[in-house]
Amino acid sequence: MKLTGARILLECLLEQGVDTVFGYPGGTILNVYDALYDYRDKITHIRTAHEQGAAHAADGYARSTGKVGVCFATSGPGATNLVTGIATAYMDSSPVVFITCNVGENLIGRDSFQEVDITGITMPITKCNYLVRHADQLADIVREGFAIARSGRPGPVLIDILKNATAEETEYAFLPREKHHTRGRLAALIGRASHDMTAPEPDIEDIDTLAHLIGEAERPLIICGGGVVRGRAHEELAEFAQKVDAPVAITVMGAGGFNGRNPLTTGMIGMHGSQASNMAVDACDLLIALGCRFSDRVALNPATFAKQAVIVQVDIDRSEINKNVQTSHHIVGDVKRVLSLLNERIGQKDNKAWKDYVFSFPTETEYELTGEALTPKQISDIVARTAPWDTIVATDVGQHQIWVTQHFHYDYPGQLLTSGGFGSMGFGLGAAIGAKISHPDKTVLHITGDGSFRMNCNELATVAYYDLPIITIIFDNRTLGMVRQWQTLIYNQRYCETDIKKEPDFVKLAEAYGLSGRRVNNAADFEAALKEALTCGHGYVIDAVIDVDEKVRPMVNGGDHITQFLLN
Amino acid sequence: MRKNRYTLAVLVDNESGVLSQVSRLFSRKGYNIESLAVGTTDTPTVSRITIEVMAEDDARARLLCNQLRKLFPVHSVKLLDSSHSIRRELVLIKVKAGTTEARSEIIQIANIFRGSVIDVAPTSLTIAVIGEEAKTDAIETLLEKHGILELVRTGVVALERGAYTIDDDTKEKGEFNYGKVAFS
Numbered sequence: 001m002k003l004t005g006a007r008i009l010l011e012c013l014l015e016q017g018v019d020t021v022f023g024y025p026g027g028t029i030l031n032v033y034d035a036l037y038d039y040r041d042k043i044t045h046i047r048t049a050h051e052q053g054a055a056h057a058a059d060g061y062a063r064s065t066g067k068v069g070v071c072f073a074t075s076g077p078g079a080t081n082l083v084t085g086i087a088t089a090y091m092d093s094s095p096v097v098f099i100t101c102n103v104g105e106n107l108i109g110r111d112s113f114q115e116v117d118i119t120g121i122t123m124p125i126t127k128c129n130y131l132v133r134h135a136d137q138l139a140d141i142v143r144e145g146f147a148i149a150r151s152g153r154p155g156p157v158l159i160d161i162l163k164n165a166t167a168e169e170t171e172y173a174f175l176p177r178e179k180h181h182t183r184g185r186l187a188a189l190i191g192r193a194s195h196d197m198t199a200p201e202p203d204i205e206d207i208d209t210l211a212h213l214i215g216e217a218e219r220p221l222i223i224c225g226g227g228v229v230r231g232r233a234h235e236e237l238a239e240f241a242q243k244v245d246a247p248v249a250i251t252v253m254g255a256g257g258f259n260g261r262n263p264l265t266t267g268m269i270g271m272h273g274s275q276a277s278n279m280a281v282d283a284c285d286l287l288i289a290l291g292c293r294f295s296d297r298v299a300l301n302p303a304t305f306a307k308q309a310v311i312v313q314v315d316i317d318r319s320e321i322n323k324n325v326q327t328s329h330h331i332v333g334d335v336k337r338v339l340s341l342l343n344e345r346i347g348q349k350d351n352k353a354w355k356d357y358v359f360s361f362p363t364e365t366e367y368e369l370t371g372e373a374l375t376p377k378q379i380s381d382i383v384a385r386t387a388p389w390d391t392i393v394a395t396d397v398g399q400h401q402i403w404v405t406q407h408f409h410y411d412y413p414g415q416l417l418t419s420g421g422f423g424s425m426g427f428g429l430g431a432a433i434g435a436k437i438s439h440p441d442k443t444v445l446h447i448t449g450d451g452s453f454r455m456n457c458n459e460l461a462t463v464a465y466y467d468l469p470i471i472t473i474i475f476d477n478r479t480l481g482m483v484r485q486w487q488t489l490i491y492n493q494r495y496c497e498t499d500i501k502k503e504p505d506f507v508k509l510a511e512a513y514g515l516s517g518r519r520v521n522n523a524a525d526f527e528a529a530l531k532e533a534l535t536c537g538h539g540y541v542i543d544a545v546i547d548v549d550e551k552v553r554p555m556v557n558g559g560d561h562i563t564q565f566l567l568n
Numbered sequence: 569m570r571k572n573r574y575t576l577a578v579l580v581d582n583e584s585g586v587l588s589q590v591s592r593l594f595s596r597k598g599y600n601i602e603s604l605a606v607g608t609t610d611t612p613t614v615s616r617i618t619i620e621v622m623a624e625d626d627a628r629a630r631l632l633c634n635q636l637r638k639l640f641p642v643h644s645v646k647l648l649d650s651s652h653s654i655r656r657e658l659v660l661i662k663v664k665a666g667t668t669e670a671r672s673e674i675i676q677i678a679n680i681f682r683g684s685v686i687d688v689a690p691t692s693l694t695i696a697v698i699g700e701e702a703k704t705d706a707i708e709t710l711l712e713k714h715g716i717l718e719l720v721r722t723g724v725v726a727l728e729r730g731a732y733t734i735d736d737d738t739k740e741k742g743e744f745n746y747g748k749v750a751f752s
């Protein structure tokens with residue numbers, strides 16, 4: 001069957017089971033949008049207010065479903081507007097396929113209108129990217145691109161298609177997804193020895209060594225990293241932790257990988273880690289890191305990190321092994337598979353004395369109530385007891401992000417959507433849109449700060465247009481709180497350019513978009529507003545006013561030893 | 569910190585953009601490429617890149633290999649052991665040679681190094697020499713007094729000694745197991 005490149009692209013999306021695309025149209029991608037008109041009963045397109053919002057939405061869709069997200073944008077500024085979104089997905093290993101179109105072959109290389117070398121720009125922030133010159137390459141490349149995005153350690157892929165390739169007609173034959181690996185580029189790629197398109201099968205000797213180490217250990221500690229979430233290995237981890245009888249510290253990216261209410265959890269680890277987590281790192285004799293790259297926000301000082309312990313790293317990506325922290329043993333493989341192999345081999349351990357020691361330290365910071373004013377902890381507690389247990393939380397970046405990571409208890413992978421690796425302010429609302437589109441029956445909260453919200457609040461237009469009952473909660477401290485906290489503690493209270501003295505009326509802003517909003521100053525009003533938001537059935541913005549000096553606690557300064565708390 | 573020189577052999581798809589992808593990986597990870605040579609192999613769709621880089625230690629060099637292996641156009645990567653591989657570089661040196669005396673001395677030097685005179689002009693000679701840096705650096709020093717007009721190096725190319733090839737042992741366990749402690 002002869003089809004245009006544009007139709008082939010859409011057919012290939014159907015091969016992948018794609019039913020939702022986020023994006024924004026423009027000149028060079030018009031052939032694709034024109035074809036989409038005929039596919040609108042099979043593929044739902046969500047048009048955001050800005051391409052960055054579309055990128056974050058596709059990412060939020062991918063993180064919350066575990067499926068590959070898809071995002072369209074036009075050439076030039078459309079493509080460059082995706083860049084922060086692509087980098088965000090890359091740093092957190094989120095599988096998203098970005099499709100951009102570029103000017104036609106006759107115009108390429110001439111600085112034509114809206115021409116940009118987006119494959120060059122995105123080279124370091126994609127797993128791989130492609131420039132498709134002709135329609136006859138398209139199906140093969142799209143099939144390979146999707147396989148790469150979701151295989152091994154997932155990540156974003158960008159496919160840039162020249163406009164002529166979307167117009168040209170060429171032969172297309174449907175190929176079911178299960179057969180993709182048997183043909184074309186993908187078959188060649190899989191045939192090559194050096195690539196692990198499927199997760200490497202863990203080495204049994206390595207597994208046995210770890211089982212042996214577990215048998216010997218008296219003070220084991222497990223770190224649950226983002227790999228547990230991406231690999232959906234939460235059930236295996238629950239069994240593993242219970243058998244090893246070990247405390248489990250959770251990274252920001254690991255939230256949801258281990259039930260936050262499980263008595264074995266020590267809470268968050270690292271820069272804003274709980275005392276229990278960080279003290280346990282310092283004292284453990286065996287540290288098992290699952291899908292965690294020991295970033296500078298977790299390990300802080302790699303030279304002094306867990307120096308009493310035999311450090312064991314389990315990761316699907318062998319280039320992560322020993323990258324940041326030198327380990328003594330490692331297993332390369334899918335954490336789900338590794339844990340189930342381990343679970344078959346280990347017996348029930350009992351580490352009561354060790355657990356008593358670890359849990360003598362708090363797993364969560366206790367905050368004192370400061371008079372009448374609403375506190376971040378109160379907001380978190382009220383949300384935790386008022387919103388349904390399976391509420392999806394999408395955050396922006398700053399103090400509010402850490403507060404809700406510390407104080408909500410995440411029960412399953414994909415429940416917390418947050419930009420942990422790249423720290424992109426403005427991620428939250430787009431991500432919440434992606435999550436709500438894929439989970440219409442779940443409550444979706446967008447937790448933000450007044451600074452982050454102003455970055456991409458334009459997406460309230462999308463919330464209103466598609467009538468998505470997303471609840472935005474602004475931790476409104478009238479400052480760029482996290483930066484200000486560093487200025488308070490490390491820069492002698494020189495508050496350069498952080499305080500926002502005059503801010504927009506967020507309630508009126510919500511109303512301008514056709515949504516509801518309420519500004520609250522105390523716990524009772526917050527609870528009432530949240531209840532109203534949960535039942536109103538449309539988008540709602542709660543502007544929750546908190547004190548400018550509220551701090552994220554504990555805190556260890558970057559590069560310091562993990563128990564050298566600057567704040568308790 | 570003291571750094572050592574490492575030689576990496578990399579087989580890649582012979583496609584546009586691949587070389588920049590490979591070389592950018594080094595700059596992205598904070599390494600400066602000392603030498604880079606690239607050309608097609610006996611399989612026309614595959615190119616071989618030889619890269620020399622200064623790294624802190626073996627573990628870092630192996631980490632770079634693993635990061636290279638993650639690039640999809642990369643087929644195989646091997647860290648070449650200097651004692652088990654042959655490294656060669658071609659250097660072309662254009663030297664001032666205005667007088668007969670200078671000419672004969674330059675030709676003599678070239679002969680000693682088994683170099684050859686590949687261009688003769690009224691006021692200059694161009695010499696080609698093949699070898700490792702020790703040799704090419706030495707001839708460069710000797711020719712300096714005559715005045716070097718221009719100098720170009722191809723970058724080092726290298727192969728393992730014996731019948732080993734880049735395809736042997738690229739997935740060898742030892743290469744991935746760096747840093748593992750023997751537990752009994």
Ligand SMILES: Cc1ncc(C[n+]2csc(CCOP(=O)(O)OP(=O)(O)O)c2C)c(N)n1
Binds near residue numbers: 397425448477
């Ligand atoms: C795009 C972007 N720009 C700048 C930063 C640096 N930054 C990190 S946290 C922060 C403050 C965020 O303020 P706000 O959204 O009000 O959250 P709060 O910390 O007050 O909760 C800033 C500016 C960032 N992470 N992302």
